[in-house]
Amino acid sequence: MDDKKKKRRRPDPSSDEETRLPFKNRLKPDSVILESLRDLLNTSSSSASTSKTLTLADLALASTCREVNELSLPSVESAIESLILKIARSILDGHGFSFDVPSRSAANQLYVPELDRIVLKDKTSLRPYANISTVRKSTITTRILQLIHQLCAKSIHVTKRDLFYTDVKLFQDQTQSDSVLDDVSCMLGCTRSSLNVIAAEKGVVVGRLIFSDNGDMIDCTKMGMGGKAIPPNIDRVGDMQSDALFILLVEKDAAYIRLAEDRFYNRFPCIIVTAKGQPDVATRLFLRKMKMELKLPVLALVDSDPYGLKILSVYGCGSKNMSYDSANLTTPDIKWLGIRPSDLDKYKIPEQCRLPMTEQDIKTGKDLLEEDFVKKNPGWVEELTLMVKTKQKAEIQALSTFGFQYLSEVYLPLKLQQRDWL
Template sequence: MSGKVAGKKKAGTELTALNKKKLKSVDEILGKVKWLAERVKGEPEVQKTLAELNLPHACREVVDKDAGAVLDEIETAILFVAASVLRGEGFTYTLPSRSKANQLYVPELDRIVLKDSQSHRAFANTSTCRKAVITTRILQLVHELCTKRIHVTKRDLFYTDVKLFEDQSNSDAILDDLACMLGCTRSSLHVVASEKGVVVGRLTFREDGDPIDCRRMGVGGKAIPPNIDKVDAITSDAMFILLVEKDAAFMRLAEDRFYNTYPCIIITAKGQPDVATRLFLRKLKQVLRIPVLALVDSDPYGLKILSVYMKGSMNMSYDSSNLTTPDIKWLGVRPSDLDRFSIPQQCRLPMTDEDIKTGKKLLEEDFVKANPEWVKELEIMVTTKVKAEIQALSSFGFQYLSQQYLPLKLQEGDWI
């Protein structure tokens, strides 16, 4: 047994030595990244809109609205309900349907949008009665927030009426319904998610007037502000943004000061992306006009997380124009990397039946089919039935990620 362990260590040492020989100077490593950055800066700033595409389906999108405009929308909605009651037609809300059947992937925009089908939420119907009550209660609370010009978290909102809401998922879902119904972004409702995402690296900005330097935030990084509207004066000399799925990889890169050698901004939402992180990433991309490279686990859920950043989520497809960053490049860890970088077998995990089912579903998605390289990687994953986490790279040493794997990927321009 000890001989096997020694053999694995020797193989790892040899691979590390080989990769070190392959690495060129920092300027040469960044050559292809610089080319990509120049291409991104040369792209036209004005993108196509839904209105210009003349799609066969009517689609719904929302916009940012100030507190006064949201108040007007709420009062108009309540007047419609009151008029319906007076006509003898009952207490009913008419809302856009957010079901999967009402979603549409638009290749020209490279994101998911919401079609214009509607559903009815009647108080007199036993199946929708409770939702109608929760909808009314949250409309009342949002009206109060907009009147007072204050913000609260989704958790705060839930605790205003725990017995009615029962579970935060209920109040969260209605919030999305209302944003869609009122034609505004969810942040326009003055309800924000708790801080989750963090950023570190070559970035400075002002948050509500306070200067922030993300190079001076330590290993933990700077929490991404829940209210992105208060972020301005964004400046950076970074060549790219590195989007990282997990907190552990983020901490490794932050502690190794990866951004000092390879000028970048590093962002993570610590798993499934929250709204604030998605808004912040999009804002950085629009202001700085630099490429975004993604580092996620080599499993179906890593790709699903990446797809939320790029194409949008089903739950918030109505706001995909504000939340998505379509042209993110998948840097790693990719299924083809497992053999290419000789990831040890003990670090490769067998995919569960649910993993395989999720991978096959992804292969059926239109946005995956639009990218042959993604299809190729997913087919490797589903065929081999093997997955691996970013941390599998640590089998060659704790700093292998920052000192060899990522520099090699950048040097080769190995992104898709």
């Protein structure tokens, strides 16, 4: 009777692990993945060395476009003085006091496929002092010009917050002084960083990068899980050195901390950067500098929602608000690594970890599908169409359903192994 008893089958440990950590058994040895990354680096480096960087001047565009340049402090000071003298002459000639301000509206912007970035056209609008609708903005513009002139004379930097607090009653709200600051950059024909007004530190970097910050050598492998704050004024940064195979651009701080604590950059040599959400100017400048100097490919890890793709497009194609400075702020050829809408089913993300898209999310997704910079990339169109159709979104942290380290131990290695980026 005992002989006829069926023996219990031992559970298959590999099957159990596959349930807990989907697709881990598909991972090949790290050496194979590293070889794939070296191929990507070689392709990126050879492409960068053989292709000439196009500029607006190289293109015969139907519309005249406006671009700004990096100017020295004496040049900015001189430009402000020339502008004020011109206004003084206008007043003496009886034509009144007004500023001719470049329009930064959406109607005055143009996506240039050859450059893969948004640029500003040459339309301007008059901002007269003797007009009740523009008198206050004209006053703010004059005050900002005065403050910038002082900064140039003293050769010092201040934050945008400092600038706002010099005249709170006039500015009323920092968004107003910030907006006029961009107008002033356009008027003077210089980058915003040339004005010596910086934003508070926001972005951080960790991984296989050494650079000098105002003369001090910084090793980003020895900065702990917090990383090194990206300097707000890029002119302090120099002498970049790296043995990384790629740059990993991360949207969220939470994903960045996970990868930094797991020292993902040691297993797969890389530089990890985040602006903790919407990218600031300093992080965009720093990322571009790394890309251009180190000739490394950039892979982006963002949320699977319309705003993740918008953030990615700001890094790659530029923001509409600062389209006048897109030549200095954009990083060409960023690849969308994840998390993509197709990954939700592909990696078996549970339904409880997916979020329903709101009506605003769906509208934003549909609006993005109409953008030229999205239409240029068929893969982006396919993923965004799927997102809008399924009406589902997910954050990077949805992967934590399989374990807190699933992102660094399975998802990203498998993505890199399969060269699964757009």
